[in-house]
Structures are given as structure tokens and as C-alpha cells.
Amino acid sequence: MRLTISDIAKKTGYAKSTVSAALNNKPGVKPETREEICRIAEEMNYIPNEFARNLSMQTANIIGIIVRDITNPFYAKICRAVENVAARYSYTTLILNTDGIREKELNAIRVMLGQRVSGVIVDISGKDTDLLEELDKFGMPFVVFGTAAGELSVDSVEADDYNGAYQAAEYLYLAGHRKIGFVHGGPESVYSQRRLGGIREALEQRGIRLEEKYIYYKAKTIQEGYLLGKQLAGAQDLPTALIAYNDLTAVGIIRALEESGLHVPEDISIIGFDDIELMTFPLTTVQIPEYEMGENAAALLLERIMGKGSDTRREVLLKTKLVVRKSVKRLL
Amino acid sequence: MRLTISDIAKKTGYAKSTVSAALNNKPGVKPETREEICRIAEEMNYIPNEFARNLSMQTANIIGIIVRDITNPFYAKICRAVENVAARYSYTTLILNTDGIREKELNAIRVMLGQRVSGVIVDISGKDTDLLEELDKFGMPFVVFGTAAGELSVDSVEADDYNGAYQAAEYLYLAGHRKIGFVHGGPESVYSQRRLGGIREALEQRGIRLEEKYIYYKAKTIQEGYLLGKQLAGAQDLPTALIAYNDLTAVGIIRALEESGLHVPEDISIIGFDDIELMTFPLTTVQIPEYEMGENAAALLLERIMGKGSDTRREVLLKTKLVVRKSVKRLL
DNA sequence: TTGAAAGCGCTAACAA
DNA sequence: TTGTTAGCGCTTTCAA
Numbered sequence: 001m002r003l004t005i006s007d008i009a010k011k012t013g014y015a016k017s018t019v020s021a022a023l024n025n026k027p028g029v030k031p032e033t034r035e036e037i038c039r040i041a042e043e044m045n046y047i048p049n050e051f052a053r054n055l056s057m058q059t060a061n062i063i064g065i066i067v068r069d070i071t072n073p074f075y076a077k078i079c080r081a082v083e084n085v086a087a088r089y090s091y092t093t094l095i096l097n098t099d100g101i102r103e104k105e106l107n108a109i110r111v112m113l114g115q116r117v118s119g120v121i122v123d124i125s126g127k128d129t130d131l132l133e134e135l136d137k138f139g140m141p142f143v144v145f146g147t148a149a150g151e152l153s154v155d156s157v158e159a160d161d162y163n164g165a166y167q168a169a170e171y172l173y174l175a176g177h178r179k180i181g182f183v184h185g186g187p188e189s190v191y192s193q194r195r196l197g198g199i200r201e202a203l204e205q206r207g208i209r210l211e212e213k214y215i216y217y218k219a220k221t222i223q224e225g226y227l228l229g230k231q232l233a234g235a236q237d238l239p240t241a242l243i244a245y246n247d248l249t250a251v252g253i254i255r256a257l258e259e260s261g262l263h264v265p266e267d268i269s270i271i272g273f274d275d276i277e278l279m280t281f282p283l284t285t286v287q288i289p290e291y292e293m294g295e296n297a298a299a300l301l302l303e304r305i306m307g308k309g310s311d312t313r314r315e316v317l318l319k320t321k322l323v324v325r326k327s328v329k330r331l332l
Numbered sequence: 333m334r335l336t337i338s339d340i341a342k343k344t345g346y347a348k349s350t351v352s353a354a355l356n357n358k359p360g361v362k363p364e365t366r367e368e369i370c371r372i373a374e375e376m377n378y379i380p381n382e383f384a385r386n387l388s389m390q391t392a393n394i395i396g397i398i399v400r401d402i403t404n405p406f407y408a409k410i411c412r413a414v415e416n417v418a419a420r421y422s423y424t425t426l427i428l429n430t431d432g433i434r435e436k437e438l439n440a441i442r443v444m445l446g447q448r449v450s451g452v453i454v455d456i457s458g459k460d461t462d463l464l465e466e467l468d469k470f471g472m473p474f475v476v477f478g479t480a481a482g483e484l485s486v487d488s489v490e491a492d493d494y495n496g497a498y499q500a501a502e503y504l505y506l507a508g509h510r511k512i513g514f515v516h517g518g519p520e521s522v523y524s525q526r527r528l529g530g531i532r533e534a535l536e537q538r539g540i541r542l543e544e545k546y547i548y549y550k551a552k553t554i555q556e557g558y559l560l561g562k563q564l565a566g567a568q569d570l571p572t573a574l575i576a577y578n579d580l581t582a583v584g585i586i587r588a589l590e591e592s593g594l595h596v597p598e599d600i601s602i603i604g605f606d607d608i609e610l611m612t613f614p615l616t617t618v619q620i621p622e623y624e625m626g627e628n629a630a631a632l633l634l635e636r637i638m639g640k641g642s643d644t645r646r647e648v649l650l651k652t653k654l655v656v657r658k659s660v661k662r663l664l
Numbered sequence: 665t666t667g668a669a670a671g672c673g674c675t676a677a678c679a680a
Numbered sequence: 681t682t683g684t685t686a687g688c689g690c691t692t693t694c695a696a
Contacts, residue, residue, distance in 0.1 A: 336688090336689055336690085337689065337691095338689075338690095348689090348690080348691090349691080349692075349693095352690070352691060353691090353692095356691085358691095380689085381688085381689050381690070382690095383688085383690085384688070384689030384690035384691085385690055385691075386690090387689080387690070387691095388689075388690040388691040388692080389690080389692095
């Protein structure tokens with residue numbers, strides 16, 4: 001059995017409560033006493049039992065993060081950001097992966113509830129607002145990424161996809177591109193919908209219509225991008241520029257095209273989304289501020305937890321940024 | 333305040349102890365009673381308080397993982413693997429990042445100790461065995477990655493870096509390379525030492541000496557790799573091939589070289605370490621079996637925790653694999 | 665098969 | 681300034 005506060009009390013001759021107060025820097029302890037207690041506790045290698053502490057205080061200094069897959073650098077960045085902010089307030093973070101599987105999401109929520117975490121940052125797939133309602137039902141503070149769910153008055157943090165896509169399309173237009181394509185992430189992808197909207201809007205402003213035949217369903221991964229790239233390489237009618245669902249897709253497409261003897265940007269221009277760090281290809285892309293997303297989510301959540309948050313629903317929309325590299329050819 | 337077991341007891345009319353036994357599937361509860369209790373608990377949305385549970389049972393079903401940086405896909409994979417194995421035994425995983433900073437490592441250990449986790453999987457930098465001794469002192473079961481630390485009788489899991497490096501060097505030799513360089517991860521990197529050893533050995537077998545001037549200190553990140561790449565681009569005497577500390581370093585180097593008009597593998601060949609999935613560049617690399625590492629570490633740790641582990645120190649050495657892509661030019 | 669009671673290690677109100 | 685005491689919600693003897 002590990003050392004307890006009673007051992008320290010016995011050793012120092014003070015009462016448990018005094019020891020507790022001293023160790024926690026509570027006021028009302030004589031400096032010398034505090035010093036002595038801390039010294040002895042240190043000497044004895046005392047480490048407080050967090051369970052007991054949490055149980056007694058009716059709360060754990062833990063922030064939960066529920067993400068799809070920490071293996072995805074996008075989420076990893078978010079988690080680090082949350083961790084950093086949380087650490088400033090002495091909160092630990094508990095990360096749970098769901099792979100976007102409903103059952104795992106539900107389980108993750110139960111674990112968070114069981115652990116009595118102070119709050120949760122959630123990246124829940126699709127529109128399963130009932131999972132969020134579950135959190136809400138238990139009065140658990142939480143913040144979501146992406147579109148805030150339905151009726152619930154929920155704090156949310158998201159990147160301005162619409163505007164990011166708008167900028168990308170406009171950039172292509174200004175570079176002289178008129179036949180612009182879009183790689184869609186699939187029907188369940190809210191981001192794709194919004195990005196599509198942004199592109200449409202940008203082009204319409206310039207009197208151009210985004211043609212249906214240039215919208216490609218669907219590719220979210222390198223593999224899917226690769227397959228699409230192979231397809232494109234053999235196609236007759238290609239757009240001069242492509243806005244990919246994300247950098248991964250772009251990578252796959254580029255890889256396939258290059259294999260087929262088509263070059264980027266000479267033969268076709270491509271813009272990605274995310275701005276993944278590991279990219280070796282100089283891809284022009286719309287940067288999603290993951291780190292800021294994490295920071296904002298953590299800040300919002302902590303405010304709620306500490307009760308400083310107002311009752312109103314807050315939505316943080318973060319700016320995206322077009323990072324210009326060398327995957328777009330100037331036609332003008 | 334959330335529902336407690338007393339609420340369930342009151343509602344059902346049974347005693348707390350009976351409710352507890354029923355909920356935990358302990359024997360000695362009449363089936364109908366158990367059913368009724370479970371049903372009502374369910375109805376009332378009862379979720380047990382893990383603190384209280386852990387405090388009472390004197391242990392938490394938590395496995396700690398201390399890694400450098402979850403943002404590194406290498407560690408992310410390991411964590412997922414551990415999580416998967418742990419989940420099978422109803423353990424939750426608590427991940428803490430250290431960035432390889434001693435102070436953070438120490439803090440992470442304190443947190444793990446405070447949380448009374450059942451055991452820890454540690455990736456501690458260098459030879460700071462005193463940190464491990466800290467864990468040992470508290471009787472905390474743990475498993476380390478990489479070289480088991482000093483005197484301590486510690487279970488460890490590691491990839492066979494030495495052999496991986498050996499293979500890489502030999503591959504380069506067979507491709508006709510004679511001037512081979514190595515990017516060192518820094519003095520504290522045990523991996524680097526071993527890889528260096530493997531390369532030396534391979535070359536010596538072929539009657540070649542690894543030249544000091546071709547050993548570059550130090551680059552572990554994309555940024556550092558980039559800086560090194562810039563340096564290399566301006567250097568006079570370059571090796572014809574480079575074995576990079578890891579894929580990230582390789583990416584940085586490649587990026588810098590390409591910016592400076594040097595191409596891989598045309599102008600210089602490069603082999604990486606890790607085999608990161610997101611790589612867009614067709615990098616030939618030594619694959620480190622992260623997933624297996626995680627699985628093995630978790631298995632080893634769980635055995636220790638459950639007391640099935642013998643007293644003897646166990647070391648798992650996992651095979652690496654050279655994945656040949658297109659970053660090495662044949663000179664012969 | 666069920667219930668009463670003690671105790672896990674800590675905090676916090678109150679008394680001294 | 682310090683000590684006493686009563687919980688926090690659960691598990692676990694031991695009795696009934």
C-alpha cells in the first residue's frame with residue numbers, strides 16, 4: 001500500500017486536515033508548519049491518491065477528448081493543443097478513439113461519464129445528436145467540432161470551410177482556370193457540402209457554373225485518391241484544375257497521375273485541404289488551423305467548466321488560409 | 333449530483349451491498365433480484381462513479397502510456413495498439429506527452445503515480461534510468477520501449493534497429509553506393525547509436541569505413557531535417573546516399589534539397605526509418621513495426637499487472653523490414 | 665440470499 | 681493555527 005496522508009500526519013505529528021491544507025497551499029497554515037510538512041512529505045515520497053481526492057472533491061481535473069483516430073495527424077494536433085491549454089489549468093486529458101463507430105462513441109461517452117471528467121471535447125460523426133444529448137442529459141459540459149448539433153445549445157469550434165473553398169476557387173479563377181473540378185468526400189461529409197458551396201459561390205460571382213461532371217464522388221483517403229487519379233488519367237474531358245477533398249486525396253491523385261505520365265501542375269492543377277506537415281510535394285492547399293481549433297475548444301470548455309461561460313451557445317469560426325505553393329499553374 | 337448506488341438501493345428497496353453485487357455480476361444474488369436491480373439502474377441512467385470504485389478497490393483499470401509526442405504517427409500507432417489490447421481487458425489508457433523534456437517526463441510519472449494506474453508503458457528519452465527507478469521505487473509495473481535501462485530488471489520491447497540499419501546500409505552498398513552518410517538523432521538517442529552500429533558493421537563487412545564527416549548531428553524533426561538539408565545543399569562534399577534518422581527527418585531534408593534544385597534520388601539517395609503512412613514521397617525506408625510494438629508492450633504489461641509475469645526480465649526484439657520504394661538510385 | 669457496517673484516502677466544515 | 685469529525689460512493693467482510 002502506498003503512503004497516505006495519515007502516514008504523513010503521524011510522522012509530522014499534525015492532523016490530517018493540517019497536512020492536507022499545507023500540501024494544497026491552503027491559507028491558514030503557519031509557514032514553518034507548512035514547510036515542515038512539505039519537506040517530510042517530499043522525503044517520504046508521498047504522492048496523493050487522486051481517486052480519494054477526486055471523490056472527496058466531487059470532481060476530477062480531467063478533460064475528455066473523443067476523436068475518430070489519434071493516428072490521424074489532424075486529431076493528434078488537436079489533442080496536443082487541448083492538452084497544452086488544459087495543463088495550464090492543471091487538467092489532465094483523457095483521449096478516447098472511436099474510429100467513427102457509433103458503438104465505440106457510445107462507449108467512450110460512458111467511460112467519460114464514469115470517470116466523472118469535468119468536460120468533454122467531442123468529434124462525433126455525422127448527425128448523431130442523440131449521443132450529444134446523452135452528455136447533455138447528465139449535465140456534462142462539452143464542446144463539439146464541426147457543425148453544432150441540431151437543437152442542442154452547444155458550443156462549437158470549426159474551421160471556415162466555406163470561405164476556404166471560396167478562396168481556393170477564386171485563386172484558381174484568377175490564375176486563369178475556368179474548368180474547375182471538386183473531389184467530394186462523400187454524402188456524409190458536412191465539410192464537403194460546405195466546401196462545394198464555397199466553390200459554387202466563388203465561381204458564380206465570376207459568372208461561371210461549377211459543372212456536375214467535374215464533381216468527383218468520392219475520395220477521402222490516399223487510396224481512394226489514387227484510384228480516382230487513375231480514372232482521371234484515362235478520362236477524356238478533364239478540368240484544368242481540381243480542388244481535392246483533402247491533402248491525402250490530393251497525394252493519391254498526384255501519385256496516380258504522375259505514374260500515368262501526367263504532371264502537376266503542368267497538366268492539371270491541384271489544391272488540397274488541411275496542409276499536412278508531412279507533405280513533400282509542394283501542394284497549394286487550404287490550411288485548417290487544427291492547433292487553434294484545439295486551443296479554442298479547450299478554452300471554451302474550461303470556461304464552461306469553471307462556470308464563467310454564459311448560457312448562450314457559442315460558435316467559434318476559425319479562419320482558414322490558402323497556402324500557395326507550386327501545384328497550380330498560371331494560365332493567364 | 334449524479335445518481336449513486338444508494339439511490340438505486342432506495343429505489344429498489346435492496347441494500348447497497350446487494351445492488352453492488354448485482355451490478356457487478358457477483359455470485360450470490362437471486363437472478364430475479366439481479367434482473368430487477370439492473371433494470372432499474374438502467375432506467376435511472378445510473379453510471380457508477382469510477383473514483384469511488386477505484387478508491388475502494390485500491391486500483392484503477394488504467395494503463396498509462398508516456399510518449400514523446402502523440403503527433404508523431406509512430407507514437408500514435410503505438411498508442412492505438414496499446415489501447416486495443418487494453419480494451420480487451422477493460423482497461424482504459426491514459427496518454428501523456430513529454431516532448432522528450434525531462435521535467436515533463438517526471439511530471440508524467442507523478443501523474444501516473446497519482447492516478448494509481450495499474451501500470452505504465454514508457455518511452456523515456458536516453459539513459460535517464462532514474463526516472464524508471466522512480467516508477468520502480470513505487471512498485472509500479474512498467475514496460476519500456478527501446479533499450480532496457482541499466483541495472484533495472486525491466487521488460488522491454490524494441491525494434492531491431494541494429495539489423496534494420498544493417499540491411500539499409502547493405503542495400504545501399506549493393507546499389508553501388510560507397511559514400512554513405514548517416515543523420516544522427518543526437519547524443520541521447522539510443523536508436524541512433526544502434527543504427528550507427530548497424531551501418532558501420534554492414535559497411536565494414538564490405539571493407540568500407542563509415543566516414544566521420546558523413547555523420548550529421550543532429551536532426552530528429554522535419555524542421556531540423558530541413559535545416560540540415562539546406563546545409564547539405566550548400567556543401568561541397570556530399571555522400572551519394574544518406575540514411576536518415578527517421579522519415580520525418582528525411583522529409584525535411586528532401587524538401588530542402590528540392591527547394592535548392594537537388595533531386596532525390598537523382599542527386600542523392602535517401603533511406604528513412606519508420607515507414608510513416610502519410611508519406612507522399614516514395615521513400616525507401618526501414619519499417620518499424622509500431623503496431624506490434626504497442627501490442628507486445630501492452631501484453632507484457634498486462635501480464636505483469638495480473639501477476640502472471642515471471643520475475644525474470646523479458647525483452648522482445650521485433651524484426652524490421654526494408655521497404656523499397658524510389659528514393660535510392662542504382663549506381664551499378 | 666440479503667443487510668449492516670466498516671473502510672478506501674482525501675477534503676472541508678466546524679470546533680477548539 | 682490546528683484538530684476533530686463527517687462525509688464523498690463504492691466494495692467487502694461478516695451477520696442475519
